[in-house]
Amino acid sequence: MPKAKLMLDTNVAEKLSFTKHGFDITRISADIRRDYRVVVSPQTLIELMNGIIGGKTDDHLQADQHRLRTVVGEDRAPIILRFPGDFSLRTVLGIQSDVPKFNPADFRLWVKTILSARSQYELVSGHVRIPNRGSMTFGLNKPAIANQQNEGKSTHREWLQLAMSGAWSFPSRDEWAKRIGLGLEVDLTHAQSALLGERLSAAYEYQRATFETAAANPQYNVMKHDGDWIDNQHLFYLCDPNIFILTDEEGIRSKCNNSDQSSRVLLLKEM
Numbered sequence: 001m002p003k004a005k006l007m008l009d010t011n012v013a014e015k016l017s018f019t020k021h022g023f024d025i026t027r028i029s030a031d032i033r034r035d036y037r038v039v040v041s042p043q044t045l046i047e048l049m050n051g052i053i054g055g056k057t058d059d060h061l062q063a064d065q066h067r068l069r070t071v072v073g074e075d076r077a078p079i080i081l082r083f084p085g086d087f088s089l090r091t092v093l094g095i096q097s098d099v100p101k102f103n104p105a106d107f108r109l110w111v112k113t114i115l116s117a118r119s120q121y122e123l124v125s126g127h128v129r130i131p132n133r134g135s136m137t138f139g140l141n142k143p144a145i146a147n148q149q150n151e152g153k154s155t156h157r158e159w160l161q162l163a164m165s166g167a168w169s170f171p172s173r174d175e176w177a178k179r180i181g182l183g184l185e186v187d188l189t190h191a192q193s194a195l196l197g198e199r200l201s202a203a204y205e206y207q208r209a210t211f212e213t214a215a216a217n218p219q220y221n222v223m224k225h226d227g228d229w230i231d232n233q234h235l236f237y238l239c240d241p242n243i244f245i246l247t248d249e250e251g252i253r254s255k256c257n258n259s260d261q262s263s264r265v266l267l268l269k270e271m
Contacts, residue, residue: 005079006036007237009247010047010230012268013071017063028271029070032246038073039243040080043233045071045107046148052114053124053142061120068114078111080104084203084236085184091240092199093192097184102148113138149230156229160222163214170211173197173204196239202261203235209255238264246271 008016015021016028032038048071052064072078081087082104089095116130116138117123126139162168171179174190177197181188188196197204210228214220231252237243238261245252246266253265 002242003035003037005039005240005243006032006266007039007041007081007234007243007245008044008071009234009245009249009252010044010071011248012246013044013048013067015248015268017067017070023268028268031271033073036244037079038071040072040078040107041234041237042081042083042102042107043149043230045080045111046145047230049110049114049140049145050149053140053145055120058119061117061123065115065117068111072111078108080107080111081237084233085180088196088200088236088239089181089184089186092196093188095181095186095192097186099184109138110140113140152233153226153229156226157222160210160214160220160225163211164218164220164222166215170208173201176204176207199239200236201259202238202256202265203232205258205262206232206235206252206256235261235265 015023016025019025045068048064048068052061052068055061055064072080082090083100083102086097086100089097112130113128114123117128122128123140124142126137128138130136130138163170170176174193174197177200178188178193180196180200181193210225210232214222214225231247231249234245234247235252235256238245244264244266246268247253248268250267253262253267256262256265
């Protein structure tokens with residue numbers, strides 16, 4: 001029987017990489033390898049890469065490489081998922097969108113580049129040599145990586161401001177799902193929207209809870225809640241009933257508690 005798939009949140013990458021956080025890293029890592037096949041979300045990789053390109057020393061790079069190895073697991077060909085909306089359309093409806101600019105192959109190359117880098121200079125200057133890639137060299141493009149999440153975070157802040165204004169009510173699940181399709185230039189039918197909304201129940205409930213919190217608080221600071229957008233994106237992957245999420249943030253599970261998918265949000269402290 002195939003193993004269930006486990007996706008590690010970014011905070012777990014940190015806490016399973018260094019003993020200073022007090023977790024039994026050896027035991028938990030062994031349990032994960034025994035019970036799950038690790039899969040990786042683009043959001044987690046982008047968060048880690050943003051930290052990597054902001055590093056100043058080779059010591060920082062080595063620590064970041066260690067975090068990255070924790071996230072991708074020991075597999076030489078890690079399973080890197082597609083962006084959340086694209087993944088859910090393909091998984092639930094079998095629909096492919098051409099909107100996402102990057103795919104899993106791009107991320108696998110970035111992972112190889114980071115793990116092959118011998119210095120911070122090599123990485124940011126594009127002089128990394130990857131084994132079995134001949135004389136070609138690779139690096140990380142700072143603006144391209146930084147821009148990957150900026151648009152989503154900016155849209156999230158504008159959405160929170162609308163919630164605070166009282167000018168917009170949270171949509172029904174079907175309408176919410178239809179807007180996901182439109183964002184990927186796919187016009188879903190009513191039946192498709194209903195099915196997608198049903199399979200994205202955790203993401204929907206989390207976003208609704210976030211919206212209601214902002215709507216009830218005129219002093220809500222939208223600049224401090226970018227993490228909510230990333231957490232919500234991770235919940236899209238629960239449309240695959242074989243995927244679980246491991247996090248150290250209890251709020252992720254509690255905010256989607258009205259969805260039966262919340263049981264697949266696992267907490268690090270419970271392991």
